[in-house]
Amino acid sequence: MKKGLIGGVSFAVILICTILCVGICTERIPNGYNGVQYSMNGGVKDEVLSQGWHIVSPTVKVKEFTVSNEQLILSKDERDGSETDESFNVSTADDASISVSFQMSYKFIQEDLVDTYKKFRGMSGEDIVNNRVKTVLKSKISEVTTDYSMMDIYSGNRSEINNKITDYLAKEFSDAYGIQVIDASIIDVHPDAQLQQTIDNRVTALQKKQQAQAEQETARVEAETALIKAKNEADITLTKAQAEAEANKVIAGSITRELIDMKEAEARMEHGWVTVQGAGTAVVTSKSEYKPL
Helix, strand or coil: CHHHHHHHHHHHHHHHHHHHHHHHHEEEECCCEEEEEEECCCEEEEEEECCEEEECCCCEEEEEEECCCEEEEECCCHHHCCCCCCCEEEECCCCCEEEEEEEEEEEECHHHHHHHHHHCCCCCHHHHHHHHHHHHHHHHHHHHHCCCCHHHHHHCCHHHHHHHHHHHHHHHHHHHHCEEEEEEEEEEEECCHHHHHHHHHHHHHHHHHHHHHHHHHHHHHHHHHHHHHHHHHHHHHHHHHHHHHHHHHHHHHHCCHHHHHHHHHHHHHHHCEEEEECCCEEEEECCCCCCCC
């Protein structure tokens, strides 16, 4: 019985040791992540662990990096994704400073993971984003927004600004952090009371300007319409006059000596021969007496 007890205890010890060993020597890489290995006696390994379970030495530490799309949100409150107020101010072309909420979709460049790990001395992907990327976002985004006015950022062509932010951060973060930026955008703007009043004043002024421009355009179109109408009427009058003159010209050109003689003859045949004798006395010869030549 004693031997049986000893055997049972030995089996239990072996089982516990096996479980502990398996727990210590296995590493699970979550879906969408890769793991970079660091060995205490060999340094950083070139082999990167893909998602799933892996057997690793107890002397190897593994740091995870997202290689699928991850989203970084820096918003004013939790409704937009942040647990606290992580909004920040950016500069504008008209020397204003305006608070914005921001989001960025990104992932680490898979083929650069080992170099990125070495460059940041063993930091994980999450540590790099939280302790390096976040600290430079304000200045990097301001390098783009300083080309735009406060009104552009507040209510202008936000899509153009966001496209330029995406392109700029994609280049900067690829070189500096081994990160591929897929999309970056200002998702909201949070002006304070004074800045909001300034914005409202500018909106009102812009609306008045647009109204004045619309009225000027209406007046211009009406003036052009009146001018076109007057020109058309003048053209019609001119055309009628030209037609009448042309008709008179044709008529005048058709009157010949022969036509006059013919008409005179026709009149004498119908009304008689008219002659004038001294002191303006008119003598009419009967048309029966008239014999044409």
